[in-house]
Amino acid sequence: MLLSKARAAAPRRAFSRVAPFRPHLLAAALAGLLGAPAWAIDPFTLKDIRVEGLQRTDAGTVFGALPFRIGDSYTEDKGAAALRALFATGLFKDVRLEIVDDVVVVIVEERPIISSVEFTGLKEFDKEALQKSLKEVGIGEGQPFDRALADRAEQELKRQYLGKSYYGAEVVTTITPVDRNRVAVTFSVVEGEVAKINEIRITGNKVFSEGTLLGQLESTTSGWLTWYTKTDRYSRAKLNADLETLRAYYLNRGYLEFNVDSTQVAISPDKQNISVTVNVTEGQPYTVTAVRLEGDFLGKDDEFKRLITIKPGEAYRAESVADTTRRFQELYGQFGYAFSRVEPRTEIDRETGQVVVVLVGDPTRRVYVRKINVAGNTRTRDEVVRREFRQFESSWYDGRKIKLSRDRIDRLGYFSEINIDTAEVAGANDQVDLTANIKEKPTGNISLGAGFSSADKLSLNFGIKQENIFGSGNYLGLDLNTSKYNRSFVISTVDPYFTNDGVSRAIDVFYRTQKPINSQGQEYTLVTPGANIRFGVPFTEFDTVYFGIGLERTEIKAGNTIPNNYFLYREQFGDTSTSLPLSVGWQRDGRDSALVPTSGFYQRVFADWGVAFDTRYVRATYNVQYWLPLGKKFTLGLNADAGIGKGLNDRPYPIFKNFYGGGLGSVRGFDQGSLGPVDVTGAYIGGNRKLSLNSEFYVPVPGTGNDRTLRVFLWADAGNVWGEYEKASLSDLRASAGIGLSWISPVGPLKLSYGEPLRKFPQDRIQKFQFQIGTAF
Numbered sequence: 001m002l003l004s005k006a007r008a009a010a011p012r013r014a015f016s017r018v019a020p021f022r023p024h025l026l027a028a029a030l031a032g033l034l035g036a037p038a039w040a041i042d043p044f045t046l047k048d049i050r051v052e053g054l055q056r057t058d059a060g061t062v063f064g065a066l067p068f069r070i071g072d073s074y075t076e077d078k079g080a081a082a083l084r085a086l087f088a089t090g091l092f093k094d095v096r097l098e099i100v101d102d103v104v105v106v107i108v109e110e111r112p113i114i115s116s117v118e119f120t121g122l123k124e125f126d127k128e129a130l131q132k133s134l135k136e137v138g139i140g141e142g143q144p145f146d147r148a149l150a151d152r153a154e155q156e157l158k159r160q161y162l163g164k165s166y167y168g169a170e171v172v173t174t175i176t177p178v179d180r181n182r183v184a185v186t187f188s189v190v191e192g193e194v195a196k197i198n199e200i201r202i203t204g205n206k207v208f209s210e211g212t213l214l215g216q217l218e219s220t221t222s223g224w225l226t227w228y229t230k231t232d233r234y235s236r237a238k239l240n241a242d243l244e245t246l247r248a249y250y251l252n253r254g255y256l257e258f259n260v261d262s263t264q265v266a267i268s269p270d271k272q273n274i275s276v277t278v279n280v281t282e283g284q285p286y287t288v289t290a291v292r293l294e295g296d297f298l299g300k301d302d303e304f305k306r307l308i309t310i311k312p313g314e315a316y317r318a319e320s321v322a323d324t325t326r327r328f329q330e331l332y333g334q335f336g337y338a339f340s341r342v343e344p345r346t347e348i349d350r351e352t353g354q355v356v357v358v359l360v361g362d363p364t365r366r367v368y369v370r371k372i373n374v375a376g377n378t379r380t381r382d383e384v385v386r387r388e389f390r391q392f393e394s395s396w397y398d399g400r401k402i403k404l405s406r407d408r409i410d411r412l413g414y415f416s417e418i419n420i421d422t423a424e425v426a427g428a429n430d431q432v433d434l435t436a437n438i439k440e441k442p443t444g445n446i447s448l449g450a451g452f453s454s455a456d457k458l459s460l461n462f463g464i465k466q467e468n469i470f471g472s473g474n475y476l477g478l479d480l481n482t483s484k485y486n487r488s489f490v491i492s493t494v495d496p497y498f499t500n501d502g503v504s505r506a507i508d509v510f511y512r513t514q515k516p517i518n519s520q521g522q523e524y525t526l527v528t529p530g531a532n533i534r535f536g537v538p539f540t541e542f543d544t545v546y547f548g549i550g551l552e553r554t555e556i557k558a559g560n561t562i563p564n565n566y567f568l569y570r571e572q573f574g575d576t577s578t579s580l581p582l583s584v585g586w587q588r589d590g591r592d593s594a595l596v597p598t599s600g601f602y603q604r605v606f607a608d609w610g611v612a613f614d615t616r617y618v619r620a621t622y623n624v625q626y627w628l629p630l631g632k633k634f635t636l637g638l639n640a641d642a643g644i645g646k647g648l649n650d651r652p653y654p655i656f657k658n659f660y661g662g663g664l665g666s667v668r669g670f671d672q673g674s675l676g677p678v679d680v681t682g683a684y685i686g687g688n689r690k691l692s693l694n695s696e697f698y699v700p701v702p703g704t705g706n707d708r709t710l711r712v713f714l715w716a717d718a719g720n721v722w723g724e725y726e727k728a729s730l731s732d733l734r735a736s737a738g739i740g741l742s743w744i745s746p747v748g749p750l751k752l753s754y755g756e757p758l759r760k761f762p763q764d765r766i767q768k769f770q771f772q773i774g775t776a777f
Contacts (some may be wrong), residue, residue: 008074026481041099046074048103055110055181062106074104082106091144111144115182121189124164128159129299145183150175150693156383165233168271195267196222199275204261207282208249216249216632217242219276225701228710229484231465234274239263243278250282254315254354256346257283277556286316286348286355297360298335304328304361315771316346316355333399337363338422338432370431376438377471380414384473385436388412390541397422397432404541409436414468416441457694473497487513498543504536506548524562526656527555546585546606552558553578554656562681569655573614577654580612596709596744597627598635608657619645635698641666645688646724653724658686661721662734664770666692668717669736669755671765676721678763689728692719698742709744715753735759740770 011315048070051062065085068078079097086095086108094109117139119127122371134140138149154173161169169191176184198221202213214220219231219242226232243260250258261279268274290312297304307327309320325342332340340363347356372383372393388408391401406420417439425431465477465717475494481487490510499506514526530552536544537567555576584607591600607620621643663672676687696713722728738755752771760766 023137033768041074041076041079041568043073043075044102046070046072046102046104047104050103051106051108052112053108053544056113057108057110061089061091062108063085065713066106068104074099074102079104089172090146110181111146112181112183114141114143114145114185115178116141116184117191118140118184118186120186121191123191124166125160134383139185145175145185147175150185155185156184157189161189161191163235163237165195165235165274166191166193167195167267167274193272194233195272195274196226197234197276198222198273201275201277202246203277204280205282207255207285213246213249216245218245232637234265234276239265239276246280247276248318251316251318254285254317255283256286256316256348257281259283267688284350284353286353288314288316288357289310289354290356292358293361294358297361298363300331304331307331308359311358314356321357324359328359330399330403332361332363333397333402335363336366336368336396336398338367338397338399339364365394365429367430367432369393369434370425370428373433373435374438375435377440379440379471379635380438380468380473381471384410384412384414384468384471385438387502388744389436391434402434408541409438411475412468414441414473490637497624498535502538504544506534506536508532508534524566525557527557528552528656532581532583542590543588544587546583546587550581550582550583551579552581554654557655561681563685564679564681565655565683569652576617577656578613579610579615579654581608581610583608591625591627596636597625599627599629601626608656610648615657616651617645617653617657618648619643619657631699637696637698639692639694639696641690641692641694641719643690652686655685658688659690659721660684660686661690661719662765663767664751664753666690666717667719667734667736668715668740668753668770669735669738669757670760670766671767672770674765675719675734677723677726685723687721687723687726689722690719691728691733692734693717696740701741711742713740713742714738715740715755717755718759733759734761734764 006253024536039672041302046068049063049066049068051059052061065082065088067081067085068074068430072078083095091111094107094113096107098105098107105612111465117134119130122130131140131309133145134153137153138146139153147324153719154171156171157171169189171682172188174186176186177188178184195444197219200214200217200219200221202210205213219234219238220226220229222232243263245260247260259281261281263279264277266275266277286329288310291303291308291310293301308325309323309327310317311320321344325344328342329340332342340361342362343360345358345360347358351354364693369391370393372386372389372391374385377385389405390408391398391405402420406418409415409418417437419437421435421437423433423435425433428468465475465479467477469476473496475492475496477490477492479488479490479492481489489512490508492506492508494504494506496502496504509531511529514528514529515524530550532548532550533551534546534548536546539542553576556562556570557575558566558570562570585605589600589602590596591602602623604623605620607618610617621641623641624639626638628638630636643659645653645657645659659676660666660673661675663674664672673686674684676690677685679685694715694717696715698711698713701710701712714737716735718733718735720734721734722732735758736755737758738753740753740755750771752769754769756768757764757766
């Protein structure tokens with residue numbers, strides 16, 4: 001409270017103030033309560049200012065908040081402003097002003113300081129993360145204690161538990177005073193059990209069955225795998241998303257007037273079970289009879305019409321309308337119209353169940369890009385981002401090039417978020433500035449891990465990688481693998497812009513050992529040290545051609561026994577063979593994801609040509625993959641992998657360059673590397689030609705909803721390996737089929753497979769169950 005005092009009255013009078021401050025109301029209330037008249041202060045010249053009651057706060061903080069100084073004229077309004085300013089600092093529990101002989105005495109009572117913030121009974125949330133988030137809102141060690149903030153923190157913690165379906169969770173805040181005017185804040189939590197959805201009902205549906213509609217929702221009732229997917233946990237946000245999914249399902253089947261009338265959510269008295277009821281009105285289906293364009297389409301109506309995916313004679317599909325609208329805006333953007341508008345309208349005839357879709361286009365104004373900025377990069381150099389732009393400054397705005405630029409920046413892998421914002425230039429209605437807002441992520445890592453497969457058994461992996469060393473966009477890495485059959489030590493460096501035109505350069509130095517799998521226990525090893533250099537030349541935005549040259553030496557180290565073919569090769573050419581291979585390759589990757597692809601196309605061609613020293617050969621491989629989405633939940637994957645090698649200049653094809661087949665990555669159901677020729681000692685020696693054909697049909701694991709990181713797949717494989725002097729025939733193909741499980745685990749992609757050979761030969765070795773971490777097909 002503010003003390004009001006008459007200069008001629010008693011020498012020292014004071015009032016204390018408790019927020020919120022109302023000077024005129026408090027003065028009147030005080031006069032009534034104390035039975036005394038309110039004191040009024042006549043303005044006077046301030047002789048001095050004193051501060052009392054400080055323990056930790058610096059006196060300068062108090063003086064800095066006061067609206068008056070020594071020598072100023074002091075008034076009631078300035079006193080009230082001083083109290084407001086001091087309370088606004090949040091440092092004081094109480095503040096009083098006393099006036100003695102033209103001296104203002106500021107008497108403060110500091111808020112206690114929080115000595116610690118602790119949690120008890122916490123299981124669902126991470127303690128450190130909660131402490132960090134609370135500190136950001138004022139509840140943290142070393143900060144002034146505010147009871148109102150503590151109460152809000154308690155309510156927010158309860159809300160977080162509600163969001164995770166802990167409807168019985170209780171949170172109690174305990175404030176414990178400690179020495180030196182400090183307090184310990186403890187949040188005691190009783191989490192209880194998770195409330196689970198035990199029933200979901202949809203009423204009012206007539207056209208589609210309740211089971212069909214429930215299959216579209218992310219929320220499910222409890223099942224045998226919901227402990228993993230947590231889809232049986234209720235949250236309002238997830239329910240709203242499900243309702244939008246339901247609405248989209250109907251709108252994509254012609255039901256333009258579909259409506260969710262209401263939703264009822266009921267919770268059991270023990271707060272453990274939740275039932276959800278959704279009431280809908282389907283309306284009638286509508287068929288598109290025509291699509292009409294209105295507005296300004298830049299005189300290019302035919303080009304816009306070719307982009308229409310709405311088909312007259314079929315049911316109205318909201319997805320097709322949205323897709324057509326997006327395509328129109330992108331085409332406007334290619335001509336420089338950055339702010340175009342396309343409005344879809346529907347003309348409904350309820351009697352006939354027909355609808356005409358009208359697309360109204362407005363290009364607004366054409367603009368060009370004045371300037372391109374890069375923001376958010378603290379480590380990566382601007383040029384690393386700028387060189388990926390295909391939209392240039394002082395050129396007409398082109399939405400297609402801007403999207404391509406964003407995709408190219410994203411593919412660098414250096415950033416977790418990339419957004420390109422368009423801003424109008426003040427005072428110029430035909431100019432815009434582009435800003436690439438990026439959020440950097442760590443691009444260097446040290447990895448130490450272990451893998452296990454039915455072929456290689458236990459393997460250890462160690463790697464040091466920096467994909468954006470010194471912010472230059474260059475790659476530097478070291479890899480070490482210690483598997484049973486394939487060991488390697490590789491140092492690699494890549495400069496993606498070795499030239500200004502985007503030609504990349506990669507250098508590898510390696511030391512590899514390989515132990516081919518055989519059936520008779522022969523002990524021999526192929527040791528290959530070497531190095532190579534490759535250049536990648538971008539021919540289009542999506543196609544890159546690689547050229548390279550290498551130097552490697554392969555030594556055949558034999559134990560007590562060795563396969564006959566290797567023995568003969570050593571007898572003819574010696575233990576060591578040196579090669580100088582030239583390489584060329586081409587790659588196009590159009591998959592939607594390299595880890596969990598659901599659509600897209602991938603192709604890769606690679607060839608080696610040994611041109612000098614001990615070996616003369618050519619070796620080529622071709623791999624093609626196609627991923628086809630079948631509805632919302634299912635995916636079909638097809639893969640073909642072929643290879644051929646041939647000796648040149650009357651020399652045989654080097655046996656250590658042979659292909660191997662069988663097992664994961666080839667033909668499952670057969671032992672790893674066991675397909676193809678077998679020499680007189682019974683060893684599997686591979687061949688110079690191979691063919692693998694694979695197909696996989698993916699379905700979500702029952703109970704996991706649409707989770708694509710955990711999927712069951714049915715598979716069918718065919719393939720074989722042929723030796724240099726064998727005739728390659730489709731009648732020699734081995735075939736198998738089975739079932740598998742794919743899981744993107746914390747240690748990498750895991751694939752388990754069980755299958756039965758459908759076509760096999762007497763010498764084949766069968767292995768029905770196979771698994772591996774870190775594999776694709």
